[in-house]
């Protein structure tokens with residue numbers, strides 16, 4: 001009999017999550033039925049969506065949602081062999097049972113030199129978000145000037161590097177000088193710390209006096225109100241995330257988007273990466289190739305110990321993570 005440790009949502013978050021909103025429980029897992037596999041989490045992913053989606057989809061007492069790279073430790077399913085690694089949506093848990101339908105084996109061959117945790121980041125859901133958001137929503141062309149915020153994060157760092165591969169000039173914003181130095185190191189043309197510039201409006205104008213063709217928005221809110229006013233004619237805006245708003249208790253009223261959108265004839269589109277689930281293999285193959293060739297660099301922020309999952313989650317939400325936030329079991 002396997003006992004799993006599970007982090008649950010004790011109380012729905014009110015504003016920024018607190019340690020007391022989470023509760024660690026122990027759950028006895030049943031015996032495997034035919035077709036099922038038992039998995040042990042190896043790396044857990046920490047993602048911003050967990051904040052808004054837990055509010056939307058979880059009840060108090062439910063297991064926290066999330067994905068992991070997990071090792072198959074017992075199998076009654078011929079497709080999944082003991083010892084293989086899979087990406088799963090098992091939630092915040094040490095062990096779980098799956099019928100195999102939601103499991104994705106790692107792309108093969110997976111180079112020995114690459115950490116398998118990349119399947120949760122650059123060669124996983126965040127990398128795919130960058131890939132499809134950039135090529136399908138921003139529809140980048142060589143010579144375009146692209147702006148991306150949260151640029152040193154899991155999605156943003158891939159966005160900037162893919163845009164460079166596509167021949168764009170890339171401007172990135174991040175929340176610390178260390179992150180900004182990293183952006184320059186991985187090839188961003190311009191990068192600045194949005195927390196320390198006196199005026200975001202002026203910093204954006206200085207980075208690209210002629211404005212922006214494409215804006216990959218991970219942050220939303222006030223940042224976007226300002227960025228939107230510096231778009232070039234026919235600019236394309238990929239609305240990927242709005243992390244600056246996820247902890248708000250009340251809906252914000254803001255400057256409204258219509259006037260700059262009409263004057264500049266902008267195209268602004270929200271998206272969820274699962275729209276391209278039928279092209280997942282294509283995206284992962286391309287990302288894996290660019291990582292192996294050294295054209296996409298990665299940085300992971302690894303917290304050790306399952307007991308630290310809530311702290312790592314709260315840290316990521318406030319920007320402590322330098323690169324993709326991962327927990328190692």
Ligand SMILES: NC(=O)C1=CN([C@@H]2O[C@H](COP(=O)(O)OP(=O)(O)OC[C@H]3O[C@@H](n4cnc5c(N)ncnc54)[C@H](OP(=O)(O)O)[C@@H]3O)[C@@H](O)[C@H]2O)C=CC1
Pocket residue numbers: 047048049125126129149150151152153154155156173174175176179218219239240241242243244245271272273274316317318319320321323324325
């Ligand atoms: N539409 C889709 O399908 C998907 C959307 N997303 C979205 O993409 C965005 C980035 O996700 P991901 O790359 O995983 O996360 P990151 O690795 O970028 O981590 C989150 C980062 O957000 C930044 N941040 C936090 N609070 C604020 C704030 N108030 N203002 C500005 N920046 C803030 C911090 O960076 P800093 O230090 O720079 O402030 C922090 O490190 C999120 O909004 C997420 O919801 C992600 C995956 C799929």
Ligand SMILES: CCCCCC(=O)/C=C/[C@H]1[C@H](O)CC(=O)[C@@H]1CCCCCCC(=O)O
Pocket residue numbers: 048049052053057065125240241242272273274
């Ligand atoms: C206003 C909220 C915007 C959130 C944007 C975001 O980060 C989306 C992330 C999704 C990504 O595209 C693919 C995913 O796996 C993320 C969503 C996961 C949702 C799990 C929902 C489970 C449930 O509803 O039970």
